Amino acid sequence: MLLHFQRSTFEAWHLNKMLFIYISIISAIIHQINSFPSVLRIGGLFSDGEEEQELVFKYAVDRINSDTTILPRSALVAQVEHFGSEDSFRADKKVCGLLHAGVAAILGPLSDSTSMHVQSICDALEIPHIETRWDISSHREELSINLYPKPAVLARAYIDLVKYLGWKQFCVAYEDNDGLVRLQEFLKQAQKNDWSVKFYKFRPGKPYRETYWKIKKTEITNIVLDIRTENINRALKHAQQVGLLTEKHNYLVTSLDLHTVDLEDFKFGKTKISSFRLIDTSSTELITLLDEWSSISTRYGRRTINPPESIRTDTALIYDAVKLLATALQDLDQSQSIDITPISCENGLPWLHGSSLLNYMRPITFRGITGLVAFDQLGFRSSFTLDVMTVSEDGLQKIGIWNPEEGKGVNISDAWRAFLFQTHALENKTVVVTTILNEPFAMLKGSAREKSQNERYEGYAIDLIDELSKVLLFKYIFREVKDEAYGTLNETTGEWNGMIGELIRGEADLAIADLTITSKREEAVDFTLPFMNTGISILFRKPTKKVTTLFSFLSPFSMVVWVYVVGAYVGVSVILFVVGRLSPYEWDNPHPCRQDDQVLENDFSLLNSFWFTIGSLMQQGSDLAPKSMSTRTIAGIWYFFTLIMISSYTANLAAFLTVEKVVYPIEDAKDLSMQTEIEYGCVKSGSTCGFFKDSNLTVYRRMYEFMISHPYVFAASGADGKKRVLNGNYAFLMESASIEYAIERECNLTQIGGLLDNKGYGIATRRNSPYSRLLSQGILQLQERGVLHTLKDRWWKQKRGGGACADDAKKGSSSVTELSLGNVGGVFVVLVGGLSFSILMAVCEFMWRARKIAPDRKSMCDEMVRDLKFALSCQSSTKPARTSIRYAGYTGPDNVHEKPAPSMPGFINY
Secondary structure (H helix, E strand, O other), X not given: OHHHHHHHHHHHXXXXXXXXXXXXXXXXXXXXXXXXXXXXXXXXXEEOOOHHHHHHHHHHXXXXXXXOOOOOOOEEEEEEEEEOOOOHHHHHHHHHHHHHHOEEEEEOOOOHHHHHHHHHHXXXXXXXEEEOOOXXXXXXXXXXXXXXXXXXXXXXXXXXXXXXXXXXXXXXXXXXXXXXHHOHHHHHXXXXXXXXXXXXXXXXXXXXXXXXXXXXHOOOXXXXXXXXXXXXXXXXXXXXXXXXXXXXXEEEXXXXXXXXXXXXXXXXXXXEEEEEEOOOOOOHHHHHHHHOHHHHHHHOOOOOOOOOOOOOHHXXXXXXXXXXXXXXXXXXXXXXXXXXXXXXXXXXXXXXXHHHHHHHHOOOOEEEOOEEEOEOOOOOEOOOOEEEEEEEOOEEEEEEEEEOOOOOEEEEOHHHHHHHOOOOOOOOOEEEEEEOXXXXXXXXXXXXXXXOHHHHEEOHHHHHHHHHHHHHOOEEEEEEOOOOOOOOEOOOOOOEOHHHHHHHOOOOOEEOOOOEOOHHHHHHOEEOOOOEEEOEEEXXXXXXXXXXXXXXXXXXXXXHHHHHHHHHHHHHHHHHHHHHHHOHHHEEOOOOOOOOOOOOEEOOOHHHHHHHHHHHHOOOOOOOOOOOHHHHHHHHHHHHHHHHHHHHHHHHHHHHHHOOOEOOOOOOHHHHHOOOOOEEEOEXXXXXXXXXXXXXXXXXXXXXHHHHHOHHHOEOOHHHHHHHHHHOOEEEEEEHHHHHHHHOOOOOEEEEOOOOOOEEEOOEEOOOOOHHHHHHHHHHHHHHOOHHHHHHHHHHHHOOOOOHHHHHHHHHHHOOOOOOHXXXXXXXXXXXXXXXXXXXXXXXXXXXXXXXXXXXXXXXXHHHHHHHHHHHHOOOOOOOOOOOHHHHOOOOOOOOOOOOOOOOOOOOOO
């Protein structure tokens, strides 16, 4: 039993071992069937003069073979064929020879005409064709892939750089029709961006100078140069001979191989020559290639090739193409069983795996000598970055990058931005600066006659030019504009006057003042970035004070409040009278010594109640005092009410009587245009007048028509307009910056309304001047450092009497203005009125009482005269009591020395 078990176990083990061996053999056979052959041939087509490209092609194949991670079981073999650059027939024969040798793909050629023939053969026989040349085709063939950047994306790079440089007018010079096709995007962008672009073609076989002379006559300094790389040095020398390679000229070379051109003769001319570079100089593969160049040349029998400082773009693309093909072959090897067999051009039988191999190439992404390599679905290379290059004294330098991703575009480093925008264009130069005298921008010093040139002037514009000269290292000479005008276009003659005209005629290099940037002026000259923002507003004399009234002391309360106060006074008095009558504690015996007297008396009669409340309201009190809890409650509430009301009245009265109120006859430009009593105008030869002239708004057109129909309202200058405003009944339309300056010094001037528009003051230069961009950079630096703000404070609020009105306003806000008779005269009127009413009431009381004593009118008058004489004599404070004649029958003499009559019934005590 045990023996049988051991025999069964041994047989099972032997069976498993044999099964494992069989599976291993079958797997090895299947793997041998699915894997590539040990040798893979890659075809390369090169024409005469492409030794560098051929050398790198062979080197790239060897680099792939030495990399064990790519195609570890197969070796690549470079199958190279040569032919004439324009010999299409011979190129076809060479392609058929490569196909017969059994190649997996074909690279090249670089010639456009022969490449199209090769492409047609590869498409017919389904052999992948890898290109590294510029191709304008908007579609790719099924069996073709191109590592050269997509033309549309590359054109966008040129457009972005032109926009960054701020070119609005430039020439495009090209030498073949392909160049015109490459730059056709400039025509489309010119319409969108309002560019002025002129195209010039170099005549084949003729010197470039002939075309350069035509360009020079246009006075355009920005040139896009599209020529073959081998002709760049000669073309730049011809431009230098014609005088188009000066410090004010800018060139954009479309070639990606400017780094391979000898630029030694152009490094010190200060001409900005810019281009793009596709090669990634930081690539380790490129560094290794250049280090091993000598040994590579010897290895492949090309000793005549000198080691370059940097290889050409198409050469670098060939290296990346070999790397792309090897990666795709590895991916294809791992997915399906393929074989590579010789193909004949005669029978037309295609390779079955050509389309699969190309489909594996398109999704591949890697980083090579030309940076990031990636393709879109059509086989175009669309993912790449470009280095922005420019020529400096140290040769061709990288100053930034361009990224095709949306929104990134050109990115220039801070260290090179100023250099790119003509950093040295103003260095050690002496420029003529034209200006116009207008406070506070440019003014003559008090001792100007004793000084000369720049020392005669001072002001904001003078200091601004001085600060810019320190930043940009230039010298300057100030000159006043001859015709004392800013600059207006004569529609009849087409000529400009003022400072703009002097710039156009070349009499000055810069113009600075309160010179407004307008569209018409921008067509004639170039402006820098605004150094100050402003807008049109209205300068007007401060309105008169509000007319005071005699009863202005009633102003703290509104009429409704006064009515409620009077109502409360009447209501409380009546309620106090009623409650005082109802309360038993308010009734007292008038004769407390007579216990038998049952008569009770109440002090709060109706008249006494009104007297009590008015006394409390006036904060004076009275001889009446509530005794019961009910009347005391009413009195307490009334006291609280009068406390709040009197305190509020007193506080508000002080504010009403001390604050000066003004009446504005106009509030804005619309009010000004709707009336005729106040005249208004502006400087006739300025941008303000042009604003109203060109405006389409009804209000502004109406104002312009008024000024034109009344020519005398125009002012010769801002100072003249300010004087007319001070004389009264005149409004002057001017920039808010000048208004701000005026109201800081003339306290009876003010600004009416807001800004009618928004504009800026800029420094004007000649058209296409290299100074404009540089001065803009200087203005930005001064703004970031706060210099512009400091200059404005100096000339607006400190110098020449600045801040005077601000001090007055501060004093007025911290002290109390004295009250005049016009403010408190109403109180005296009330006092006189009250006294008159009291005298009238005293007369009425006397007459009412005297009627009971005197029987007739005559005796009544005698009594009144007698008492008046007694009052005026001031002899005594007592007098005898008078009795009624009809009761006592007394007709004797009546004087103050008589003995007082005894008190008896029938006599009335006075």
